[in-house]
Amino acid sequence: MTRFEGKTVVVTGGARGMGAAHSRGFVAEGARVVIADVLDAEGEELAGELGxxxxxxxxxxxxxxxxxxxxxxxxxxxxxxxxxxxxAGIGGSGTLVEDKTLADWRKLLAVNLDGVFLGTRAVIPGMKAAGGGAIVNISSFAGLIGTPNAADYTTSKFAVRGFTKAVAMEVAPYGIRVNSVHPGYIRTPILGPLGDEVVHGKVALDRMAGPEEVTRMVLFVASDDASYSTGAEFVIDGGWSAGSTVGIGQTNAQYYQQNSES
Ligand SMILES: NC(=O)c1ccc[n+]([C@@H]2O[C@H](COP(=O)([O-])OP(=O)(O)OC[C@H]3O[C@@H](n4cnc5c(N)ncnc54)[C@H](O)[C@@H]3O)[C@@H](O)[C@H]2O)c1
Structure with a gap:
């Protein structure tokens, strides 16, 4: 497919993890990609690989x-x-809200939220002049449901979701679409050594995903294939935010019996 032939794409946090997968995916579909990150060595290496x-x-x-x-x-x-x-995004301190520092709180919101605002503001004039465009904001399942020990991260990702909808209304007359993507647990460096055990028994599809699974959704949302979607939430979380896994594979009677025994 060449859905992005002749288009210029900017991917923030594009040097590694999901951003690197998205950069590779866009180039494979004909785009010219600016990989933007603070990780210069990784970014230069990826750009070299992509030519x-x-x-x-x-x-x-x-x-x-x-x-x-x-x-x-x-x-x-x-x-x-x-x-x-x-x-581009960073994780939170993983602490209880009463133990979080104001400095850490502000740092996280600066990257995860201010960064989205500044990027959106920077590209809109060019998109208006070009007659349209697509902005894809990476939120999270943490932008849909509450997550303990992550009040900072959760706040940033809910805010990205709201920002997306407000801006989508403003720029729709110019042919610019703005949507949010909400990944669940995806195997990238942000999670450190965590593996499938972190979701086992807790998410309907019972596994983490690879970055390229999110890339397929991001490319769809960014492409004309999603021409009638704006201000929308695209969830790719294995069912995490859809509901509880309690009782999957059991009748209610079996579940009640098991839980009254234990
Ligand atoms: N991995 C997951 O399970 C998961 C789930 C939901 C949402 N997300 C979100 O997906 C996005 C990508 O994360 P990832 O999992 O690939 O993690 P990652 O840590 O591999 O990638 C994040 C990238 O952002 C870059 N970055 C950090 N601060 C930056 C800054 N100030 N300016 C520019 N770049 C900066 C990092 O250098 C890195 O390349 C993030 O917004 C993250 O919050 C991740």
Whole structure:
């Protein structure tokens, strides 16, 4: 497929994890991709692997100036970006809310939320001039349901979901679509050594996913195949947010018996 032939795409946090998978996926479908990250060595290496269709640029998503430079570099090398994937993100401190520091709270919101705002603001003028575009904001299942020890991360991802809907209304008249994607547990460096055991018995599909499964959804949402979707939530979480796994594979009688014995 060549759904992105002639299009310029910016992927933040594109140097590793899901962002790297998305960058590879866009290039495979004809796009020219600017990989934007703070991990310069990984970003340069990936851009080298992808060849002339890719460019690495250092970008701290919390920095307004650097955003202007990334859009300028993308436009000079390729053309004004008409696809932006706001993927860069960091995890929280994993502590109870009363143990979180204001500094950590602000740092997380700066990357996960301010970064999405700044990126969106930076690309909209070029998308308007081009007659349209697509912005894909990476939220999380934590942007749909509450998660203990993650009030900071949860807040950032709920906010990204709301921001997405508000901006989608504003830019719809210009042919720009804005949607959020909500992954569940995906095998990437952000999770450290965690494996399938973290979801075993707790999520309907009973496994984590690989980054490329999310890439397929991100590319769909960014492409004209999703031409009638804006302000929408695309969930890819193995059923985590759909409901409890309690009672799966058992009748109620079996479940009650098992739980009255224990
Ligand atoms: N892995 C999961 O289970 C999971 C689940 C739901 C949502 N997410 C979200 O998916 C996105 C991608 O995460 P991932 O799992 O690939 O993790 P990851 O840690 O592998 O990738 C995150 C990328 O963002 C970059 N980044 C961090 N701070 C940055 C900054 N200030 N400026 C620019 N880049 C920065 C990192 O360098 C890294 O390359 C994140 O927004 C994350 O919150 C991940």
């Amino acid at each position: 002339e269709a890719a460019l690495y640029r250092h970008l701290d998503v919390t920095d307004e100036q650097q955003w202007a430079e990334v859009v300028r570099a993308a436009t000079a090398a390729f053309s004004a970006p008409t696809v932006l994937v706001n993927n």
